[in-house]
Amino acid sequence: MRFINKFGKTTVASTILAASVLGTTQLSLASSPGEGNQGQQGQDGDYMAIGNTENPKNVIFMVGDGMGPSYNSAYRYYADDPNTKELDQTAFDKYLKGTNRTNPNDPKENVTDSAAGGTAFATGHKTYNGAISVDNNKKPLKSVLEQAKENGKSTGLVTTAEVTDATPAVYAAHVDDRDKKDEIAQQFYNDKINGQHKVDVILGGGSKYFGKENGNLKEKFQQDGYDYVTNKTDLANSQSNQVLGLFSEKNMPLQLDAPKKNPLLVDMENSALSKLEKNDKGFFLMVEGASIDKAGHPNDITGVMSEMGGFEKAFQNAIDYTDTHKDTLVVATADHSTGGLSIAKGKDYVWNPEAIHKMKHTGSYMTEQIADGKDPEKVISKGYGIKFPSEQLDKVKEAAKELKDIKSKAKSEDDPKIAEATTKLQDAIQKPINDESHTGWTTYGHTGEDVNTYAHGPGEDKFLGNKDNTDSAKNIFDFFTNDVSINQN
Numbered sequence: 025m026r027f028i029n030k031f032g033k034t035t036v037a038s039t040i041l042a043a044s045v046l047g048t049t050q051l052s053l054a055s056s057p058g059e060g061n062q063g064q065q066g067q068d069g070d071y072m073a074i075g076n077t078e079n080p081k082n083v084i085f086m087v088g089d090g091m092g093p094s095y096n097s098a099y100r101y102y103a104d105d106p107n108t109k110e111l112d113q114t115a116f117d118k119y120l121k122g123t124n125r126t127n128p129n130d131p132k133e134n135v136t137d138s139a140a141g142g143t144a145f146a147t148g149h150k151t152y153n154g155a156i157s158v159d160n161n162k163k164p165l166k167s168v169l170e171q172a173k174e175n176g177k178s179t180g181l182v183t184t185a186e187v188t189d190a191t192p193a194v195y196a197a198h199v200d201d202r203d204k205k206d207e208i209a210q211q212f213y214n215d216k217i218n219g220q221h222k223v224d225v226i227l228g229g230g231s232k233y234f235g236k237e238n239g240n241l242k243e244k245f246q247q248d249g250y251d252y253v254t255n256k257t258d259l260a261n262s263q264s265n266q267v268l269g270l271f272s273e274k275n276m277p278l279q280l281d282a283p284k285k286n287p288l289l290v291d292m293e294n295s296a297l298s299k300l301e302k303n304d305k306g307f308f309l310m311v312e313g314a315s316i317d318k319a320g321h322p323n324d325i326t327g328v329m330s331e332m333g334g335f336e337k338a339f340q341n342a343i344d345y346t347d348t349h350k351d352t353l354v355v356a357t358a359d360h361s362t363g364g365l366s367i368a369k370g371k372d373y374v375w376n377p378e379a380i381h382k383m384k385h386t387g388s389y390m391t392e393q394i395a396d397g398k399d400p401e402k403v404i405s406k407g408y409g410i411k412f413p414s415e416q417l418d419k420v421k422e423a424a425k426e427l428k429d430i431k432s433k434a435k436s437e438d439d440p441k442i443a444e445a446t447t448k449l450q451d452a453i454q455k456p457i458n459d460e461s462h463t464g465w466t467t468y469g470h471t472g473e474d475v476n477t478y479a480h481g482p483g484e485d486k487f488l489g490n491k492d493n494t495d496s497a498k499n500i501f502d503f504f505t506n507d508v509s510i511n512q513n
């Protein structure tokens with residue numbers, strides 16, 4: 025409750041602070057962002073406050089899921105042009121504003137998951153791990169996307185994960201457990217604001233939650249005027265301002281392994297922008313590089329670098345968009361770090377990204393292929409670009425056989441023994457590239473270090489310094505509740 029009670033006051037304080045930093049004197053009414061139709065508690069009514077006259081009309085909020093600071097540093101090595109003497113900057117570096125603290129408000133765990141982390145920067149409230157925009161009492165918390173919709177803006181969610189995954193879900197659904205993905209998809213369709221669907225552009229994976237088994241949601245969206253698309257070409261040809269694009273049954277494949285018919289993150293972002301920008305009142309768009317985390321969990325450095333590349337491209341594209349759309353703020357941050365990635369391991373002061381550049385497929389892809397019964401030797405020779413020791417190949421074959429045996433005996437696909445054996449197989453496949461690149465890992469889970477925040481555009485200074493992850497939401501609520509574009513209407 026501490027967080028909820030603090031909310032309104034913090035918002036006003038930050039508004040005043042922002043105003044004094046900007047030297048503005050204009051008076052306007054900033055309503056408490058706690059207000060709304062979500063039955064949220066703790067707001068103390070409206071406040072008179074000094075308004076921020078430099079609010080962005082549009083916000084592109086980008087989440088590198090699992091993109092801890094070591095990911096950004098490793099990617100700098102990876103993306104560096106070896107022909108220049110100095111280590112080149114990434115697209116992110118120039119826009120670094122500060123760091124975010126990520127700890128959740130969980131009774132047992134003090135390292136966050138994507139649900140609690142996402143809820144924090146989507147709603148401004150700390151909550152427990154697994155919560156999708158509900159507080160510790162399971163009460164719904166209003167998200168910045170919902171605020172944008174209330175203001176008449178257009179809204180979008182773009183991700184490489186299932187669109188019902190935690191990070192997109194926290195913007196448009198309220199459930200007590202992130203695994204209730206059918207219900208999250210249902211809420212995407214059923215919950216309305218001012219008679220309208222909350223999210224105009226929904227792009228990513230997870231078609232299994234929108235088909236027959238879950239009430240034919242994709243057809244219902246189509247009946248309501250949404251285009252439904254499943255590949256890059258159809259997405260590019262989509263004419264409606266509202267679109268549901270689901271490009272795989274579950275998470276989208278990692279960029280390095282993806283079929284050409286799939287849109288990349290930047291393609292989805294561009295398509296979203298072209299639709300959302302038609303609204304004179306502006307838009308809120310969340311863009312998630314979700315698979316950075318998906319590759320970090322199984323310690324797949326090739327996958328991580330592949331997805332960092334995809335996220336950087338989308339970030340640069342958003343920055344370029346602000347060149348011609350000065351009323352747009354771009355923020356990029358992470359919800360947490362994953363895997364305990366370290367840049368060098370063992371006794372040498374060396375990290376070798378060149379080895380990763382030589383890889384033709386990610387460890388995750390090769391694992392999936394071998395787990396599906398393909399010949400380990402062929403999969404490795406097609407996927408690996410560096411030498412794969414023959415004794416290690418024996419270990420891969422052994423692990424593949426073990427997994428096959430366990431699968432044949434298991435009563436359900438969710439048997440934890442299958443996950444365990446799959447991890448063993450993936451570790452065996454990835455050992456040579458982790459060794460050759462000198463990449464270290466400490467866990468298959470998340471780690472609790474502060475994450476970097478990048479921002480560019482009006483309001484960017486509100487992200488300066490070491491902040492709490494809830495401040496991201498508070499800033500955006502401030503922008504939207506004191507929005508120049510809606511005040512004109």
Ligand SMILES: [Zn+2]
Nearest residue numbers: 090138317362
């Ligand atoms: Zn994760």
